[in-house]
Amino acid sequence: MTGAEAEGVRLQKVLANAGVASRRVSEQLIVEGRVRVNGVVVTELGSRIDPENDLVDVDGTAVQLDQSKRYVMLNKPTGVVSSMKDDRGRPDLRRFTKDWDERLYNVGRLDAETSGLLVLTNDGGLAHVLAHPSFGVTKVYIAKVEGAVTPQTVQRLLRGVDLDDGSIAADKARLLSTSAEGGGSLIELTLHAGRNRIVRRMMAAVGHPVVELVRRQFGPLHLGTLPAGRARELTKVERGALLTLARQAAGDDTVVRDGGEDPHTDQEI
Template identity: 50%
Template sequence: MAGPRGQGAGGDGRKDASGEGRGRRGGHRGARTGTSRQRRRSAFTPPRTVTLRDDEGRKGTTPAAAGSEPGDDHQEGGERLQKVLARAGFGSRRACEALIAQGRVSVDGEIVTEQGLRIDAATQAVHVDGRRLQLDEKKLTVVLNKPRHVVSAMHDPEGRRDLTEFTERYDQRLYHVGRLDYETEGLLLLTNDGELAHRLTHPSFAVEKTYVCRFDAPGGPPRGLVKALRDGVELEDGPARADRARVLAQDGREAVVEVSLHEGRNRIVRRMFASQGFELTGLMRTRIGPVLLGDLAPGATRELTGRELGTLMAELGL
């Protein structure tokens, strides 16, 4: 579902006789698909602590805490920062001015506390409470629940189902981020944001992914399986270890185990189970970083929410 785009209202910030700024709550446009208007929840709650990373994937810190005044960041002919925030869904312009005054907004790594800064929303990095805002309306990132028996490619020479049937729903030219094998279903990201795609797939950023694994286990899975996955197993291309693993269900015939790991080697989850003597009969990816598959139906797509995208970008140091 396309993200909402709010548009601030309420004048140019002039004060009334009481000294209070006047403003009306900004409305929100409907999703790109033409759905009816929906009220967006305020995004004032600070995000969970995230570790920012630089361009090389090294762990860093949150943006500089020193306040700044409109200076080098000031873009002549740009859009006022409070108006940009209101359009992004952070409430009225007056509420956005309060966010700025509280030191919760940064532009290009510098916290801004003075009002009236003009920015270029398409090129400058704006964070609220450490969460990056995607303000370039040309960029789009969506979640796809890839069905089984679909190739993670834009074309398959063997004539099998590929990803074009899902990307052609959008005006933007989207590409898949990473892959899921032919038999695996679940969460796959499609985007036209090259930098985001690069960081999601580069090993140095090590974004955690979660999978739900089904396999035959007469009598239940052996006690040592989950421990072996956590401690690490030997594969032909080196050791592999799950960050977390737990049994979700078992009925004496089959078992379901959830595994989370940072690695992205080819078919790594299937190979980890195979090293312990289990062949997976079902495999679904349910999470990439802060992005969850949820109840999205197989073959369905939705646009990332601003909160999801902002948290993901912050985790990647964007």
């Protein structure tokens, strides 16, 4: 805010324009010390900020100031590749982005036979934080696998499984159901790794090949009841949670202020 304070926009107006609250309620939030700019509490009603460069949060939740950024949740169906244009002519993600004028990209990938939560955005900085394993953003998968998974197998997944490209351990693993009649098992896995087809390879390594796989959660986002093949914009609460996570993971750095157009995409799960 230094240097540009006199030329900036009043903080309460910025909050109102961002849909946080009315201008009057926004003023109350400021006076109560619930608003921070670049990590510093601001209580002066005359304070001005630069919406293009300053980071604002209310009660610890990030506020989206750049209205040109879009954040979309897709329940990717099976049979669709995680690409905006497939050079082999297979069904791709373009059909799900027609409702938005912005050029959206997928954050990370799900292989063609894996369904579930995929984030589409034009915010390259945030996408990099969400997709890169070093930031530790977790993803939750539900896998239907062959055979009866035992508690010992669950512990093995938590301890680590040796694969061709190195050992990998699940952050969490939970057996949801198993059938004594050979109908397979349902297991929930939480991972932050982005290795190629990692869930399928882990389960095959412990003797339970995947039959069906769905991603139910990506960081703070939950698939909920969104039908397969449908996409929707994130709610204000979901956007706030996503931006807060990204800012925390990146250490409140500029990586999440104005990212490039092409988000980093990790390998297929």
